[in-house]
Amino acid sequence: MRREPNWRIPVGMLALLLGLTIYAVVIARYAPALMAGWPVLAQTAIYLILGIVWLLPLKRFLIWMETGRWG
Template sequence: MREQPTWRIPFGIVGLLLALTIYALLIARYAPPLIGGWPVLAQTVVYIVLGLLWLVPLRNFLIWMETGRWGVPED
């Protein structure tokens, strides 16, 4: 447990919210014209995958917010 506050946590939260907003706007802008004519089940699968895709870099980002290092810290 750290004893001193760090700038990375508030910066990381703001950065995460900004990145997710940009990601959502890009998906909302470009996905419907590409997949709008597809069957509903296919569209559902695409939107579920796109909705979970942002989780891929989240682990490393949260580790950076806590430790200042990108990725799993080596012991």
């Protein structure tokens, strides 16, 4: 475990917040227009999937924040 703070953690947190904000704005802007005529259950499933998709690259990103390596 590291004993000294590094620059990757605050930069990584800011990048994560910025990335999630951009992702949320894009989804909120374009998804409703694309799914306007879909059944409610289909829309719910898509929003659940989109709500989970952003977690996929998170593990590697958190590893980078702690160690400086992507893997």
